Amino acid sequence: MKRTLLNWEKISALVAAISLLVSIGALYVAFAGTKATNEIAAEALKTARQANEISLGLVREPAVLEFAFSDEKSFKFDFTDTGVLKEDLKTIVTVRNGGKKAIDGVAIEVIGIEGLTYLVSNPSVDVRPLAAYSTRLDFRSALQPRSLAHIDVRKYLLSYLTKILPQLPDKNGTYSTVVNVVLDPKAVNEATPSSAGLSVTKNDRRLLTIKFNSATVESSEAKAILQSEQVAHRVYGN
Numbered sequence: 001m002k003r004t005l006l007n008w009e010k011i012s013a014l015v016a017a018i019s020l021l022v023s024i025g026a027l028y029v030a031f032a033g034t035k036a037t038n039e040i041a042a043e044a045l046k047t048a049r050q051a052n053e054i055s056l057g058l059v060r061e062p063a064v065l066e067f068a069f070s071d072e073k074s075f076k077f078d079f080t081d082t083g084v085l086k087e088d089l090k091t092i093v094t095v096r097n098g099g100k101k102a103i104d105g106v107a108i109e110v111i112g113i114e115g116l117t118y119l120v121s122n123p124s125v126d127v128r129p130l131a132a133y134s135t136r137l138d139f140r141s142a143l144q145p146r147s148l149a150h151i152d153v154r155k156y157l158l159s160y161l162t163k164i165l166p167q168l169p170d171k172n173g174t175y176s177t178v179v180n181v182v183l184d185p186k187a188v189n190e191a192t193p194s195s196a197g198l199s200v201t202k203n204d205r206r207l208l209t210i211k212f213n214s215a216t217v218e219s220s221e222a223k224a225i226l227q228s229e230q231v232a233h234r235v236y237g238n
Contacts, residue, residue, distance in 0.1 A: 061099070061100055061101055062099060062101075062194070062196040062197065062200050063097075063099050063101045063103050063185040063186065063187035063190070063194065063196065064097065064098040064099030064101075064185065064196045064200055064201050064204070065095055065096070065097060065098070065099075065103055065106055065143075065183045065184075065185035065196075065204060066095065066096050066098040066183070066201055066203035066204055067093060067094070067095060067096075067183070067203055067204070067205075067206045068094040068095055068096040068148055069094060070203075074093070074094070075093070075206055075207065075208045075209065076208075076209045076210075076211075077091060077153075077157060077208065077209070077210045077211070078210075078211045078212075079157070079158070079161065079210060079211065079212035079213070079216045079217065080174055080211055080212060080213050080216055081216065082216055082219045082221045082222070084154075085154060085158075085216070085219070085221040085222055085225060086221060088152055088232040089150055089152050089232050089233075089234060090152075091152060091153055091154045091157075092150045092151060092152055092153060093150075093151055093153055093181070093206075093208075094148055094149070094150055094151075095143075095148070095149050095151060095183065096146070096147070096148050096149075097143045097144060097145050097146060097147050097148075097185075098145075098146075098201060098203070099145060099185075099196065099200075100145055101145070101187040101188065102142040102143065102144050102145070102187065102188040103139070103142065103143040103185045103186065103187055103188065104138065104139050104141075104142045104143070104186060104187070104188045105136060105137060105138040105139055105185070105186035105193065106136070106137050106139075106151075106183050106184065106185050106186060106193060107134065107135070107136045107183075107184040107185075107186070107193035108134070108135050108136070108137060108156060108181065108182070108183060108184075109132065109133070109134045109181070109182045109184075110132065110133040110134075110156055110157065110159075110160040110179050110180075110181055111132045111179060111180045111181075111182065112130025112131055112132060112160070112164065112177065112179055113130070113177075113178045113179060113180060113207070114128060114129070114130055116176075116177065116178035117130060117164065117175065117176070117177040117178070118175065118176060119169070119170055119173045119174070119175055120173070120174045120175060120176055120211070121173060121174070125169055125170070127164060127167050127168060127169070127175065127177070128167065129167065130164060130167075130177075131160060131163035131164050132160075133156065133159045133160040133163060135156060135159070136186075136193065137151065137231055137233065139233065139235055140233070140235065141235050142188050142235075143235050144237060147235065147236055147237055148235075148236045149233055149234065149235045149236065150233060150234045150236075151231070151233045152231055152232035152233060153181075153208075154225050155225050155226060155228065155231055156181075156231075157179075157208070157210055158217060158222050158225060158226055159226060160179060161177075161210070161212055161217045162217060162226070164177070165214060165217060165218070168214060171214050172213075172214070173213065174211065174212070174213045175211070175212055175213065176209065176210070176211050177209070177210050177212070178207055178208070178209050178210075179207070179208050179210065180205060180206075180207055180208075181205065181206055181207075181208055182195075182204065182205045183204045183205070184204075185204075
């Protein structure tokens with residue numbers, strides 16, 4: 001009889017422990033669900049406020065131009081052979097209209113990242129100071145929402161590389177550099193390009209890696225690209 005009583009006490013304790021664990025689990029699930037619901041509600045409220053401000057004319061609907069792809073291969077370029085400079089629309093980045101307004105131009109900024117430009121044969125040879133290069137491209141036809149465009153970046157990257165050539169310690173060496181390329185779109189009927197802002201998109205900037213040497217940057221092929229007034233690009237409809 002005494003043994004039976006002890007068994008019942010153990011079973012009761014086990015049931016109580018299980019009940020406690022179930023209660024804790026239910027409480028956690030309820031807390032997590034409430035948190036997720038609150039976050040969704042806050043985001044919906046933010047979106048509604050932005051839409052209301054736009055409809056009232058308090059703020060403008062931003063133009064949004066983003067890099068279309070995120071794979072690493074799309075942002076690596078090799079300028080160690082003049083062969084890459086001989087054909088249009090082979091050295092490109094692809095961009096996408098991620099907003100609701102048509103875009104007819106873009107301001108492009110190429111910014112050197114210190115500490116990431118070095119001699120390939122001896123990475124301890126760091127190149128400083130670095131430069132920045134800014135330009136603007138007007139599309140031949142408007143880039144509609146959700147549409148894509150290829151932009152030939154040879155001229156932009158060569159323009160940047162030309163600026164840092166005087167800093168290279170070994171003129172015969174091969175170098176690697178990383179630049180931050182930032183896109184500021186110009187909407188149709190707007191006078192100037194404007195950043196959409198990080199609250200709208202974080203895909204309007206990308207790090208590009210370029211392998212290069214002085215011979216290619218100073219070649220006749222490179223000079224012809226730099227002197228050209230046109231930049232090859234192609235706009236695709238959705």
